[in-house]
């Protein structure tokens with residue numbers, strides 16, 4: 276895993292904040308997904324874009340294995356822990372503890388965490404990796420439950436050009452990943468990037484490169500989805516866990 280950036284961690288905190296109402300709505304058994312869908316959560320792929328990539332793009336979420344109540348409880352607890360820890364690091368005193376703080380709604384805590392992280396990181400460099408590590412599983416489970424596809428999401432299909440090549444000669448890995456080049460730039464569009472080792476599709480098969488890696492813009496996704504190999508149709512592919 277690459278080192279977390281402060282921007283990414285702030286985005287993740289913001290995502291948890293924005294996703295909170297939808298998550299809470301899911302507590303009610305049988306709540307239709309359409310009730311809780313909010314198409315404008317930060318850094319999220321639109322339903323049209325998800326459609327373009329089809330089933331070789333992103334797997335339909337199977338949320339049954341995630342307990343909504345546990346997740347809600349964990350987010351609320353972690354948000355408070357993170358702020359309390361940062362306050363301790365920067366010795367900010369109780370002024371920073373959100374006014375309408377409650378154990379039930381973590382949004383003021385998440386907001387405060389975003390405000391304090393720069394100051395805390397300056398004093399203690401361990402802050403960022405620690406916060407990233409604390410929230411990563413929560414973000415992942417929330418996105419999974421709500422069916423949100425975000426930056427870094429791995430595609431289901433296998434790259435036909437490098438054969439999903441990883442380190443040590445492993446093939447059949449899921450090397451295709453969703454990438455948002457710069458969320459602050461409105462014109463920037465999401466890309467699918469292959470992170471396979473030495474992936475080098477022939478000319479005409481790839482429109483651009485991102486940091487030396489082949490990348491495909493949204494316009495090419497319909498086509499790309501047809502090119503990707505279906506991992507289920509290929510028994511014997513090796514895949515590293517994680």
Ligand SMILES: [Zn+2]
Nearest residue numbers: 434437469474
């Ligand atoms: Zn590739």
